[in-house]
Amino acid sequence: MIRPLTIDDLEAYRALWLDGLRRVPDAFLLTEVEALALTDISLIAKLQNERIWGSFAQDRLNGIVAMQPGRLERLRHMADIGPLYVHPSAQGQGVAQALLSVAIVAARDMGLLQLELCVDATNTRAIALYQAAGFVQFGRRPRSVIVNCRPRDDLLMLKALDAA
Incomplete structure (x- = not known):
């Protein structure tokens, strides 16, 4: 089941995010030390101000995807995707594709024109996922x-949600 995360999911969200930072630190912008320094208040604000969905199996959070719509007037036509992380126990089951699809549908429903993301140039699995989407x-x-x-290079990727 995929649903938006709420304040009630704070601890599960933090735990899964930290798990991802420990397992694949190159896939995240923040370091584990920086993430550990985030207060509950800042994470609650993140849950309230961004669109973050979670994938659940037996009431256990096993995947997340975040979408940050542009806040400035000139950026309101787009949103950034990320992070997207799926716990290894749920990988290979279509969870990442399902999470990404939910974000794409939500972006279209919001009337956004495009989604953008950055991905480490060596992360071939993630690149293939995004290209397939x-x-x-x-x-x-x-x-x-x-x-x-x-130094690590990022690929900049875009998905147009209109006919352009």
């Missing part, structure tokens, strides 16, 4: 982040 690469950001003293 209709995202196309429109750029590459060299040294987007520095992880363990190593």
